[in-house]
Amino acid sequence: FIILLDVVCRLAVDVIKPLENAFNNTPKEILQDSRYMPHFKDCIGAIDGVHVQAVVSPSNQIPFIGRKGIPTQNVMAACNFDMQFIFACAGWEGTAHDTRIFLSALRDQSLNFPKPPNGKYYLVDAGYPQMRGYLGPYKGERYHLPDFRRGVQPMGHKEVFNHAHSSLRSVIERTFGVWKKRWSILRDMPSYPFAKQVKIVIATMALHNYIRRHAKRDCHFDESEDDLNGIQGEEIEIGVDAQQEDGPTTQEMEALRNHIAASLMSSST
Numbered sequence: 348f349i350i351l352l353d354v355v356c357r358l359a360v361d362v363i364k365p366l367e368n369a370f371n372n373t374p375k376e377i378l379q380d381s382r383y384m385p386h387f388k389d390c391i392g393a394i395d396g397v398h399v400q401a402v403v404s405p406s407n408q409i410p411f412i413g414r415k416g417i418p419t420q421n422v423m424a425a426c427n428f429d430m431q432f433i434f435a436c437a438g439w440e441g442t443a444h445d446t447r448i449f450l451s452a453l454r455d456q457s458l459n460f461p462k463p464p465n466g467k468y469y470l471v472d473a474g475y476p477q478m479r480g481y482l483g484p485y486k487g488e489r490y491h492l493p494d495f496r497r498g499v500q501p502m503g504h505k506e507v508f509n510h511a512h513s514s515l516r517s518v519i520e521r522t523f524g525v526w527k528k529r530w531s532i533l534r535d536m537p538s539y540p541f542a543k544q545v546k547i548v549i550a551t552m553a554l555h556n557y558i559r560r561h562a563k564r565d566c567h568f569d570e571s572e573d574d575l576n577g578i579q580g581e582e583i584e585i586g587v588d589a590q591q592e593d594g595p596t597t598q599e600m601e602a603l604r605n606h607i608a609a610s611l612m613s614s615s616t
Contacts, residue, residue, distance in 0.1 A: 349543070356546050359553035365433045365461050376428035376518075383515055386610045391463055392433060393470040393519040394425045394481070396445040399437075399548055402538040413441035420541075422548055423448045425461065425469060430522040430568065431559050432552045434460055438545040445474045468603070470516040479596040482604060484509045492517065507615065508608035521571045526555045529567050
């Protein structure tokens with residue numbers, strides 16, 4: 348098991364990354380969906396964090412016990428709209444804030460985070476800083492899809508944008524859901540050394556991508572595609588708003604968000 352785990356983790360270097368020239372064109376999942384095209388034509392994927400159960404000695408547990416009340420490792424991942432992971436950073440303690448992990452991943456060149464080309468962007472939630480290339484929702488407005496299901500339909504340009512943003516960004520929640528549902532080891536982590544637990548996360552993500560690329564049919568992916576507005580197996584967490592300074596990049600993304608919101612409003616009338 349240990350030998351094979353190391354082999355698959357080496358495979359992950361080639362498998363957990365964007366396909367060649369993937370950022371050059373609009374993803375077909377957006378291109379072929381009138382809900383998102385042409386509004387989100389420059390979007391290349393989504394970013395979020397996910398918690399995976401961790402087995403840690405009692406003397407070292409405190410940094411790993413977050414809102415779930417159990418030890419977890421916090422994993423940051425980016426995915427494309429074909430539900431493949433294109434980046435993963437595992438091994439952070441459960442109390443680590445998503446923003447801290449995100450900024451660390453951007454700054455650490457050895458991690459090879461696939462930064463968006465000029466004019467392109469990832470979708471992120473309100474827990475991430477507003478930066479060029481990372482488009483979040485309007486804060487202080489309804490955002491999560493269950494909020495819209497329980498209440499009235501989106502009203503006004505901010506809620507219309509947030510609903511579309513949340514619907515498109517749900518691809519990463521569904522990707523996490525398929526991944527966790529397939530690999531029971533993630534739901535009941537054995538008491539391996541923590542470094543090995545981190546490798547298990549990366550190895551299962553690599554196998555997830557391999558299956559997505561090469562399996563003609565797969566029941567886990569098929570089930571998720573039948574539930575485009577749902578979260579398959581991974582509960583939504585309400586992120587804490589990131590603190591940030593107002594600046595040129597913030598204003599640039601605010602202008603982009605307003606432009607997309609206006610485009611969505613005009614197409615709905």
